[in-house]
Amino acid sequence: MTQKEAETVDQRWQEKLELFRAVKQMQTAGMRVKEMAEHLGVNRRRLDKWVRLEELPERSRMQSRPGMAESFRDYLRHRWDHGCRHGRTLLAEIRQLGYIGGHSQLAQLLSPWRQLPVETNPKPTEAAEKKSISVPGRAISPQVASGAVE
Numbered sequence: 001m002t003q004k005e006a007e008t009v010d011q012r013w014q015e016k017l018e019l020f021r022a023v024k025q026m027q028t029a030g031m032r033v034k035e036m037a038e039h040l041g042v043n044r045r046r047l048d049k050w051v052r053l054e055e056l057p058e059r060s061r062m063q064s065r066p067g068m069a070e071s072f073r074d075y076l077r078h079r080w081d082h083g084c085r086h087g088r089t090l091l092a093e094i095r096q097l098g099y100i101g102g103h104s105q106l107a108q109l110l111s112p113w114r115q116l117p118v119e120t121n122p123k124p125t126e127a128a129e130k131k132s133i134s135v136p137g138r139a140i141s142p143q144v145a146s147g148a149v150e
Contacts, residue, residue, distance in 0.1 A: 013059075016056065017056055019040065019042065020050055020056040022040065023036055023040070023042075023047055023050050023051065024050075026039070027051050033047045033048055033051060067098070067099060067100035067101055068101060068105070069094075069099065069101055069105045069106045069108070069109045070109065072094045072097065072099055073109065075093075075094065075097065076090055076094065076106075076109065076110070077113075079093065080110070080113055085114075087103065087106060087107055087110060088103070090106065090110070091103055091106050094106070
């Protein structure tokens, strides 16, 4: 899981926890489930479950299985760091180690590694900046724009 995905999961958990606490306060104040659902704009079935709970339960995470790409993360990271960045080659290697999943699962795991960090993107040179053309207030077609650059 990437850092961005982890932050999104944490944010959603916090929002859910705040909603749970609001439901508990309304319950303590004597509101009925139907009134809470209308007030919060939440499905009544969720609130039926929540009013019976003392605490919001943690989400259970599925453990990675031997056939999942995640279970080969360390091996793949090692190979990636040593220069092997071709997905099909890595797929063939981990299949020999017992991977039974498809290319798309592997591609999803490798995708964040393919992204360059923002800091390492090269800055445009002065020559590249001089080539750009700006015509304020006028839209030009792609054909005209490509002809004007050369």
